[in-house]
Amino acid sequence: MTSVLKRLLPIGFLAFSVLLTGCDVVGDARPSGPPTTTATPSRSGTELAARYRQAGGDADIYGIRHAKGEKGFPVLSVWTHKKGGYQNFDDIANSLTLFLSKEGVRLDRGYLLNAYAPDGTRLHSLDTVPEHNWPQSSG
Template sequence: MKRLLPALLLAVALLTAGCTDDAGPHKDSTGPSGPPTISESPSPQATDLANRYHASGGGRDVVGIRQAKNKSGLPILTVWTQKKSGYAQFDDFATNLASFLAGEGVRLDHGYVLNVYGPDGTRLHTYDTTPEKNP
């Protein structure tokens, strides 16, 4: 019994080591917990670009447009819109936006990724025109 108690205590200590009640970064994430969202608001530059989009005939529901590049130089476009359920004619929207951005000097000839977020931050559309996704 004297040898069993220390072994039992050691086993309990090993089994409970690292166990916590918090859901920190070690939490098992086997799948998404909900729709992708964006918590940031459009920057003043994104709002200014959206205003130029409106002036060129683009929809007034767009409140921000950000153009950035990933580490490979691929344009990543982020659009904030007031539409709650997205664009029924999304291809028309994407074509119109790409045409406007090309007029602004944004090079999209090697493809781009477009993410559109609604007023609550929920991602409504993702559109990838890169050659890898569209051979």
């Protein structure tokens, strides 16, 4: 019995260590610390943000990017001068999505919205993709 325990102990220790580090067996590394992005949006992102501000959007937003996510839904990134985030981020999200819809961005299947501080630290994340937020029916 002790020889079995001696053989299983290293395997158990390894499995426990993997669980503690947040890594999984297939090597899908996860970053430590807060999610970040570059603090500088692209030129087209700053131009889009300028149009957003001209349309009455939040004056602190200096960059906007939209791209398709893995499953085809839009991933929106916003860069803001606010270092501490927004007290009511839903208002910003509604304003931004209304503007982007008028710009021709399709958001009817939901979207993922991330807001970043000037240093690139993620301040807010909003996921409206139904498959991510609602349980699937089994029948």
